[in-house]
Amino acid sequence: MKNLFILISLFLTWSTAIAETPHGWQEVEKAIGGKGTVGDDVFKVTFARSDLKVRVGNVFIEPGLALTSWITFKQMGNKAMMMGDLVLLDKEVDSVLPELVSNGIEVTALHNHLVGESPRIMYMHFSGRGDPVKLAKAMKSALAKTKTPLSESKIGQPAVTGVDWSGVEAILGTSGKAAGSLLKYSFSRKEKIAENGMEIPPSMGVATPIGFQKVEGKAIVYGDFVLLAKEVNPVIKALVKHGITVTAVHNHMLFESPRLFFLHFWGIDKPEKLAKGVKAALDKTNSSKK
Numbered sequence: 001m002k003n004l005f006i007l008i009s010l011f012l013t014w015s016t017a018i019a020e021t022p023h024g025w026q027e028v029e030k031a032i033g034g035k036g037t038v039g040d041d042v043f044k045v046t047f048a049r050s051d052l053k054v055r056v057g058n059v060f061i062e063p064g065l066a067l068t069s070w071i072t073f074k075q076m077g078n079k080a081m082m083m084g085d086l087v088l089l090d091k092e093v094d095s096v097l098p099e100l101v102s103n104g105i106e107v108t109a110l111h112n113h114l115v116g117e118s119p120r121i122m123y124m125h126f127s128g129r130g131d132p133v134k135l136a137k138a139m140k141s142a143l144a145k146t147k148t149p150l151s152e153s154k155i156g157q158p159a160v161t162g163v164d165w166s167g168v169e170a171i172l173g174t175s176g177k178a179a180g181s182l183l184k185y186s187f188s189r190k191e192k193i194a195e196n197g198m199e200i201p202p203s204m205g206v207a208t209p210i211g212f213q214k215v216e217g218k219a220i221v222y223g224d225f226v227l228l229a230k231e232v233n234p235v236i237k238a239l240v241k242h243g244i245t246v247t248a249v250h251n252h253m254l255f256e257s258p259r260l261f262f263l264h265f266w267g268i269d270k271p272e273k274l275a276k277g278v279k280a281a282l283d284k285t286n287s288s289k290k
Helices: 002-020 025-032 090-102 132-143 166-172 229-241 271-282
Strands: 036-039 042-048 068-076 079-089 106-111 121-130 177-179 182-188 207-215 218-227 245-250 261-269
Touching: 025 036, 025 042, 025 068, 025 132, 068 132, 079 090, 079 132, 090 106, 090 121, 090 132, 106 245, 121 132, 166 182, 166 271, 207 271, 218 229, 218 271, 229 245, 229 261, 229 271, 261 271
Parallel strands: none
Antiparallel strands: 036 042, 042 068, 068 079, 079 121, 106 121, 177 182, 182 207, 207 218, 218 261, 245 261
16 A cells, blocks of 8 residues: 555656656757746746836836747647747847748747837747757747847846735736736637647737736736737727727737737726726627636
């Protein structure tokens, strides 16, 4: 009986280790130069632009709100599908884009997410398929063309602690992930979404991220609605009605099904007022509210 208990304990320990770092991703971590996390069978690495001090008006944006590059991998047999988004200074674009192209990585979009920010920030979306380690090395080469901190990318000390987000959570009907001065949500769409015929999970950039940042008695709300064409203008109307600015409407992918539009938004006001605007917009979409 004792031996059986030991065997079960060893099995559970081994299973947990596999779940935390599946076979193969350790080499990807080594190649890309950063630690990742696993969820929905997707391996994700993030790099916060903690080297930048970006403001809109007189408000500084925390890297965790709108200034974090992300790279995701999903295993496909002995190969992987990769998708992500790089946060770049506009002067970094001309160095990064050729580096991606030379390594066989496809650029799927290049655009703004914010309006009126200083310094100017561009967002470069990309995808690739192939050996995951080679893909990771290609991304490290691209990141090396920027000032992005590559080793244990840290967002830094939170500007505010102990923020009460209960009013926002009550309005949205679900708890977010709070850290420092930030409260973050991710709302998945109910449809199955595919890129090039392959189903992709929400964590590969097809969920709606919404973040709040506490600032001097008010809050910033920033996010990116993932929408069908018929939802775009109803969402715009809901946001505008609540004083939230639409900063961009565009695509992130090339061969997705169904066709998707990504609507970025920004607002500064009392957090509960912003939450009501976000809730009104969410209600116009076919998204999970949890």
